[in-house]
Amino acid sequence: MQSAKLMRFTLIAVLLAGIALAAVYREQFSAAALQAWMQDAGLAAPLIFMALYAAATVLFLPGSILTITGGALFGPVWGTFYSLTGATLGATLAFLVARYLASDWVARKAGGRLKQLIEGVEAESWRFIAFVRLVPLFPFNLLNYALGLTRIKLSHFIVTSYICMLPGALAFTYLGYAGREAAAGSAGSIQKGLLALGLLALIAFLPRLIRRMRRAPMLGVEELKRKLDSGEDLLVLDVRVAKDLNGDLGYIAVARNIPLEELPQRVNEIEVYLKRPIAIVCRTDKRSAAAAQLLSAKGFSDVCVTRGGMADWNRRGFPVNK
Numbered sequence: 001m002q003s004a005k006l007m008r009f010t011l012i013a014v015l016l017a018g019i020a021l022a023a024v025y026r027e028q029f030s031a032a033a034l035q036a037w038m039q040d041a042g043l044a045a046p047l048i049f050m051a052l053y054a055a056a057t058v059l060f061l062p063g064s065i066l067t068i069t070g071g072a073l074f075g076p077v078w079g080t081f082y083s084l085t086g087a088t089l090g091a092t093l094a095f096l097v098a099r100y101l102a103s104d105w106v107a108r109k110a111g112g113r114l115k116q117l118i119e120g121v122e123a124e125s126w127r128f129i130a131f132v133r134l135v136p137l138f139p140f141n142l143l144n145y146a147l148g149l150t151r152i153k154l155s156h157f158i159v160t161s162y163i164c165m166l167p168g169a170l171a172f173t174y175l176g177y178a179g180r181e182a183a184a185g186s187a188g189s190i191q192k193g194l195l196a197l198g199l200l201a202l203i204a205f206l207p208r209l210i211r212r213m214r215r216a217p218m219l220g221v222e223e224l225k226r227k228l229d230s231g232e233d234l235l236v237l238d239v240r241v242a243k244d245l246n247g248d249l250g251y252i253a254v255a256r257n258i259p260l261e262e263l264p265q266r267v268n269e270i271e272v273y274l275k276r277p278i279a280i281v282c283r284t285d286k287r288s289a290a291a292a293q294l295l296s297a298k299g300f301s302d303v304c305v306t307r308g309g310m311a312d313w314n315r316r317g318f319p320v321n322k
Contacts, residue, residue: 008100008101011097011100011101012101015058015097018058018059019059019060021059022056022059022060022061023060026061029056029061029062029065030065031065031068031069031072031176034052034065034066034069035069035072035073038069038073039073045073045074046074046078046082049066049070049073049074049082049086050082050085050086050089051086052066052086053066053070053082053083053085053086053087053089053090054086054087054089054090054093055090056090057086057087057089057090057091057093057094057140057141057144058090058093058094058097058141060141060142061141063083063087063090063140063141064172066083066086067079067083067087067168067169067172067173067176068172068173068175068176068179069176070082070083070173070176071083071172071173071174071175071176071177071178071179071180072176072177072179072180073176075177076170076173076174076177079173079176079177080166080169080170080173080174083169083172083173084162084165084166084169087165087169088158088161088162088165090144091140091144091157091161092144092154092157092158092161094141094144094145094148095144095145095147095148095154095157096148096154097145097148098144098145098146098147098148098149099148099149102149103148103149103150103151118149118150121147121150121152122150122151122152125152125153125156125297126152126156126159126160127297128152129147129152129156129157129160129161129164130160130163130164133160133161133164133165134164134167217303217304217305218285218304218305218306218307219279219304219305219306219307220306220307220308221306221307221308221312221313221316221318222316224236224279224281224306224313225313225316225318227279228252228254232277233276233277234276234277234278234279235256235270235273235276235277235278235279236252236254236255236256236279236281237255237256237258237270237278237279237280237281237291238251238252238255238256238257238258238281238282238310239257239258239259239260239263239280239281239282239287239288239291240257240259240281240282240283240287240310241259241261242257242259244283245257246322249283249310249311249313249314249320250310250314250320250321250322251310251320251321251322252281252310252313252318252320252321253319253320253321255281256270258270260282260287260290260291260294263291263294263295264294267294267295267298273300274299274300274301275301275302276302277302277303277304278295278300278302278303278304279304279305279306280292280295280303280304280305280306281306281309281310281313282306282309282310283309283310283311284308284309284311284312285305285306285307285308285309288305288306288309289305292304292305
């Protein structure tokens, strides 16, 4: 036990020292310096490049510089492969370091909203990884450590990261390759530059596309009322906290209440609706969308968000219980 604590303390000290050293010499971490170093490495250049990329990822150095440099040094195909492999190796190292150092402690101490966040990430597993890799909402280097604090499977992390980082790696690698060709004055450099810009534009458009794809189907309150009146076999799931049911908006008589915060632990109570329709209701749409994502990750195949929630239900004058 004592030796394990000492090992963890040593690893933390080495990691922090490495990050501090990288921050001090960050200004020297440039594409020109990297190219000069790699060109003198000979046949070992690809291995050194991937090792350097992995180390940079662990030490919070910007990967975009390395990816662009990879395109200039190795071309669009091999440059993409080397950059993607190096980035995945570094991300995996950071993931494992965080898991070894702090995941048990976080699991014991996490509570409230932090615990809900971790459980939500774990419920989505590879889907969440795919989303954050394709839509860079969080800093790449920090995210690798953060995901290591969850119980997401290592295999899911590696495979999904490698596949979903490919579009970005390809775009920035090709940008580096096009820049090299333009600097050399080679034929077709303008076309290559335009293709690089097109790839970058596609990457910029991906967040909107992915968000649209992840959005749960919406169901208007009029349609929900019609379905209930016709006796359709439909679960109305109200995800508000219990005290809100007796508030000014009331609740739909046939609704079942499971607060969003309790849904991960109580999802087995509605497993009979795995393949049957569920309409999620809250005050408005926001919490309903989070509940829909959680249920979809658990395998529920027909989940809709009630557009406008109980606020719109009341505006329409539909009956409520209080």
